[in-house]
Amino acid sequence: MEKLTTSEISTELRIPISASPLPPLIEEVIRYPLLEPFVYVVIARDVTTGGYMYLVDELRLNEEEIGIYNTLMDTLQFELKVPRSEVDPKAYFETSAKAIIDKYRISMGRMKNVAWSKILYYVERDMVGFGPLDPLMRDPAIEDISVNGVGKPVYVFHSKFESMPTNIVFEREQDLNDLIVRLVHISGKHISTAFPLVDATLPGRHRLMATYMKEVTPSGSTLTIRKFRSDPVTIVDMLNYGTLNSEIAAYLWFMMENRLSAIVVGATAAGKTTLLNALVSMIRPGSKIVTIEEVQELNLAVENWVPMISRPSYGLSTEKIGEVSLFDLVKASLRMRPDVLVVGEVRGEEAYVLFQAISTGHGGLCTIHAEDVRSALKRLTSKPMDVAPSYIPFLDLAVVVRRVVLPGGDKLRFGRRIISVDEIIDVDNQVKVFEWNAAKDVFESHLEESVKLKKIAEFKGVTVKDLLQEIERRKVVLNWLRQMNIRHYTDLQKVFVDYYYKPVETYQRAIERVTKT
Structure with missing residues (x-):
């Protein structure tokens, strides 16, 4: 050549x-x-x-x-x-x-x-x-x-x-x-x-x-x-990253299993979708889950799951020919009889339909761009979402996640932290059950003030103390998963299913292995 x-x-x-x-x-x-x-x-x-x-x-x-x-x-x-x-x-x-x-x-x-x-x-x-x-x-x-x-x-x-x-x-x-x-x-x-x-x-x-x-x-x-992660970040990964601690994870696991509704609040790149994916994976086994997104980002290891994505218009003019919006999908999903309806991000009129579904007994999860709980609720009750303030009490939890500067060390270190977990009582009334201490990089618990635990205890015919002990048992299971580095989403799903159907055996297995370690 x-x-x-x-x-x-x-x-x-x-x-x-x-x-x-x-x-x-x-x-x-x-x-x-x-x-x-x-x-x-x-x-x-x-x-x-x-x-x-x-x-x-x-x-x-x-x-x-x-x-x-x-x-x-x-x-x-x-x-x-x-x-x-x-x-x-x-x-x-x-x-x-x-x-x-x-x-x-x-x-x-x-x-x-x-x-x-x-x-x-x-x-x-x-x-x-x-x-x-x-x-x-x-x-x-x-x-x-x-x-x-x-x-x-x-x-x-x-x-x-x-x-x-x-x-x-x-x-x-x-x-x-x-x-x-x-x-x-x-x-x-x-x-x-x-x-x-x-x-x-x-x-x-x-x-x-x-x-x-x-x-x-x-x-x-x-x-x-x-980039889409084919191997998504799981709740165990978040424990390793310090995004939350085992008590918050156990509390959220318990709440998701009891089909409480929640919004994940945060700014761009705060980790909202990642946290939402981890929460959805802890929903009660066997529940029918319908997810609605503009671009599919959620990745679950459950069989009873219907993922839906919106479609833009085919038309080249101002007419929106063939468009399927998030609003259309949320309305259609209600005819699928979902146990839990998940909207990747609410920005417009689809929020109103989602809250209609939550008010009729469906579980509901979504993310929203906002800095804190109050600004998130303000956005929900303002145009274009226009959710009536009377519907806000049907929302149970607001989890705020944020990208923060971590304390300590000579160089700037960044990380993602759950800033707070609030139980929603009304538009102007929220109970903070967990919050992040920025000076010490630790999470502070106020579970004794939880209103939702009291409500679940009354419904189940048990005491709040019984539920707090249940959360402690789940902490042990999560710590075992973390110590054994069981973090892949398919492996975690098997453990969540085992715990739901055989809680005593799964807890005993976890406590024995944690003790040996």
Whole structure:
């Protein structure tokens, strides 16, 4: 193969976009592989500013490999047949594309300075993966990816190190536009200068928000990906993170099992949906659960579950042809006879229908954007939600979660904490049963003031003391799960079912193992 010059490559060949080389003057904090031996992650600290950086260390192609990469990309686009049925793109690439690649590899003969596995990595990344963002999508610690325009570093939100710039930069508008068009296309949507705003779901249920060119974002095209966790954060994970303690977890478990209604309150990225998912997983076994969301984010290990998602209009005019709103879904769900109705986030008139359902005996859960309980109730009773104040007493609990600065240490540490758990009596009357002490990073309990426990005790014909002992037993079970690192959502669901049907045996098993440990 004739050797190509750098100028020929830059003008005639597509050079795959990859992360910039690691910069000097950095202090490496941690390094871990994403796909050995092709791509690694380095979390580093800039020695001049002290800030953290997320650096992708990706093997680069040499000149000969770039030439082969271009040949293979053109060949595959010409020879690959479009599958007639819905298939997994990566599985299809494994079987169909690699057969074509092997044929051309044999025809080219043995070549020095060419690593075929490296070329295949880039071909697969750019054909059926997420292009230059593929390493970020492979990292389970990444929660959000933000591309804010051309010439700017891509930012990520890391579960441990929070928001950080990366060494991935789109230098050309065309490269970013092409990636956005491709991602929107594989999501089954359309984006153009006529319709420059798209909210879509990528394969793998990742949420994509994209803008196109300079129609609505003057700095050019942008995209944000909120990654979906196939292995969701569970109540045991939250105990490990310190988001709540075992007493709060046991109390919420008991309340969910008794089908009390609740709202999860917090700002953007506070962890509302994560907490909601953990609460729903503790609902009484066998209950019929209907979840309603704009984009499916909840992930449950229960069989009697109907997930529903809204659908935007098909129309290209102001007429909303074929639109199915959250309001429509909440109304329709009431005819499904759900035991518990879960709305991912209430913002409009669907809140009114949800409270109608709660008032007629259905269990109800939802999230709402607000800073605290009072502002959440104010939003609920104001337009456009317009829930009548007389319906608020049908709501039982409000759990406020917030991203906070943690006390102690020389450096700023961030975390998520349940700030308070309030029992709702009325619009102007709430009883705080738990609250977070910011100075000490501890949770303070006021369970003796609980009104809901008294109400449940009367209904069950037992004393409040009996219920407090039940919460203590559940604390033991949760501490056992934490000590044994039983945290996967399917494993936890089995334990919750066991405890519901065989509470004494499950408690004894937990207390024996905790004692041994």
